[in-house]
Amino acid sequence: MTASTTAPGRYADVNGVHLYVETHGSGRPLVLLHGGLASGEMFAPLLPAFTADHQVVLVDLQGHGRTxxxxxxxxxxxxxxxxxxxVDHLGLGPVDVVGYxxxxKVALDVAIRHPGTVRRLVAASVPVRRDASYPEILAQQEQVGAAAAEFMKGTPMYELYQRVAPRPEDFPRLLDKIGAAxxxxxxxxxxxxxxxVPTLIMAADADMAPPGHFVEVFGLLGGGRRDGGWTGEGRPEGGHALAILPGLTHYDLASSPLFAATALAFLDRD
Known part of the structure; x- marks a missing residue:
């Protein structure tokens, strides 16, 4: 079974993956990377903010959305x-990468594995250790697998997959792969x-891991060790930053105007 799509994007063949890609706006290139069981569509409410001064590249990652x-x-x-x-295929050169x-996690790995590809990085809701997440979250993650597919019918994630995926019948397989990951x-x-790479560590104040973990990650980057000084001379040498966004959770962080405003304030610093 193959789903038909009328989306405005195109496909790029890289590393054996037929990646679905959309490009919006103009300006300095910015790659937006969606969360699990989602697609680039999740950023639609914030797209006007991101495209005001940037060329935004939305990518549906392996097994997600239209890929x-x-x-x-x-x-x-x-x-x-x-x-x-x-990024190399599109000839974009160093790009800003924002991932949720x-x-x-993918965005963080791009900066780790391919630092020359990234100008600035925003990593949102990304623990750097598995055991940093709350125990109840880890217990929930252990339940993710094909057996959960029937229970997910009627959820936005299931509806999206059935609407846009090239092979909607692959949903249980995707759950199995996510569960294994x-x-x-x-x-x-x-x-x-x-x-x-200059990096902004971002999280909600009620995220899947405690705020203190993201403060700890900021510390790995040299943050939080001294007063920043009147002119910022005491800030981390690499240009790194930390943002804990108030009144949000893991589940509504990336749809909040605060997400876009905070990311753009960091990306447009220079």
Missing amino acids: ADVDRPLDARLMADDVAAL SMGG LAQDFDVTEEVRGLT
């Missing part, structure tokens, strides 16, 4: 390689400590 799955694990590192290859949740232990503390 069909391929025969490999759903691994953020592999998807990061896809994004870097796409799963897309934030979530079960993998990870700790990229040292990789983050070595980041050379």
Whole structure:
């Protein structure tokens, strides 16, 4: 079964993946990366803010939205390689990358694995260790798999997949792959400590991990060690920053105007 689409984007073949890509606006290029079980469409309410001064590239990552799955694990590192290859394919040069949740992990891996691809990075709702997430969140993640597909019917994630996916019947397979990815232990503390790309660590004040974890990540980047000074001379040397957005959760962070305003304030700093 193949779903028909009337979306305004196009496809780019990179690393064996037929990636769906949309480009909006003009200006300095900015790649927006969506969360798990979502697609680039999730940023539609904020797109006018992002496209005011930027050329925005929306990517549907492997197995998500209008990009069909391929025969490999759903691994953020592999998807990061896809994004870097796409930037090269499009001839965009160093780009700003903004990612949320799963897309934030992919964005972080782009900066770690392909630093020359990224001008500035915004990583939103991205713990750098698996055990940083609340225990109840880890317990919920253990339930993600094909068996949950029936229970997800009627949810926005299921509706989106059925509406736009090239193979809507692959939804249980996607859940299995996401479940397998979530079960993998990870700790990229040292990789983050070595980041050379100016990075904004962003989170909601009621996210999947406590605010203190994101403060800890900021500390890995040299933040929070001293007073910033009258002219900012005490800020982290790499140009890194931290934002804990008030009154938000993991689930509404990336649809809040605060998300766009905070990301753009960091990206447009120079």
